[in-house]
Amino acid sequence: MPGSCDVVVIGGGQAGLAAGFYLRRAGLDYVILDAQSRPGGAWRHGWDSLRLFSPAEYSPLPGWGMPRQEGEEFPTAGHVVDYLRAYEQRYDLPVRRPVRVRAVRSAGDDLVVDAGTWLARYVISATGSWECPYVPDVAGREEFAGRQLHTVNYTSPEAFRGQRVVVVGGGNSAAQILAEVSRVAEATWVTLRPARFMPDDVDGRVLFGVATRTAAGGAGGSVSDLGDIVMVPVVRAVRDRGVLHARPMFARLTAHGVLWSDGTEQPCDAVIWCTGFRPNLAHLAPLLPAWQQGEVATEGTRSVNEPRLYLLGYGDWTGPASATLVGAGRTAKAALVVAHAAECDGV
Known part of the structure; x- marks a missing residue:
């Protein structure tokens, strides 16, 4: 013992x-x-x-x-x-x-x-x-023939160069991974709910202050009230490129892509699940x-x-x-x- x-x-x-x-x-x-x-x-x-x-x-x-x-x-x-x-x-x-x-x-x-x-x-x-990465139980996941990976398995965008990639998730990881994957691939961003961006002047310094007041029982709301995505330089840059636009969640995966709610199918080679833990x-x-x-x-x-x-x-x-x-x-x-x-x- x-x-x-x-x-x-x-x-x-x-x-x-x-x-x-x-x-x-x-x-x-x-x-x-x-x-x-x-x-x-x-x-x-x-x-x-x-x-x-x-x-x-x-x-x-x-x-x-x-x-x-x-x-x-x-x-x-x-x-x-x-x-x-x-x-x-x-x-x-x-x-x-x-x-x-x-x-x-x-x-x-x-x-x-x-x-x-x-x-x-x-x-x-x-x-x-x-x-304990979480991937939602989306219809068609088992039949999709492309690559699927979670944030835990993502290392760099190079593996997706020239491919069609769908990035799923409405948080910081999704926005930051989208920012770099979209430089080398045709990237589509998908979120379950509309993305909530924090103001440009809010970073960890402001969040630090809000968390301090919250921990002390003060007024003024919580960190989550400010939004879900911190506009760090890499995310601001992808916004400036016009890429930071999310589509509503697709209806299902197919063998070769995603099926949208209007019945149209979009081919893709890989899905990156930035869906939390x-x-x-x-x-x-x-x-x-x-x-x-x-x-x-x-x-x-x-x-x-x-x-x-x-x-x-x-x-x-x-x-x-x-x-x-x-x-x-x-x-x-x-x-x-x-x-x-x-x-x-x-x-």
Whole structure:
């Protein structure tokens, strides 16, 4: 048995490291179990041109802000990976990898983390969603003879040069991938609902301020009220080229393309599904028997049905903007609540 401790954190990405910062500050005995082979979380797997949509100083984890990347206003994914690696080392966080947690179960006063096995009084789940890409169940998907891939499998536009490509999705990933694919291919953008663009002067700096006020209980609305797509330079550029126009969702896929609601068929060679993710929570199924694929009922970041379980970094349902770097840091303060509970339990 690897051991027992006060708290096991599952996931060593941005949310898990932020939780580790507060657990370390509280002086608790804890461990972070990460399924990845190296530091960096999901940022290691983004497409080649992926960047933050805010300057480095507006994307901090607690205790130590992200250093600026020389020559870049908006840091690259590689820079974020370097920052997370350095953050982990700076605070000497006890990350063990690669360790994949298969299940969490209750065992009397303890929780059993089935990764070899660990016993803990509390568990913080911070596994994110990157490993659970979502593709809608669209008619004709099985008969389409072209290439289909999700955001997780996209790396660069070169593989689509000269092809006819349909990009599906109404968020930042879809807009940014459309921007670069449309330079080398005949690209069509499709969204389920009309795309909502943020004003040109809104980037991560403004979102940082809105998230701050929201977290403090202030008025003025939430980040989502501003829109879904941040107009970073690459997206403004594709708009200026006249390409940033979305069509309503097609009726179905055919063997060789998409069928629109008016009955016309458009040939295409590839479909890129930029349709988001679902929380990576299968390891919690034994602990929460009533759980269905999706969100877990929480009060703040604490599970309603299992008070020894906390969830960090999965989206707004675990705290405002909690799936972002700055949001993960803020909601990770819930680890202090865990620490207080542990002290009350006498651990």
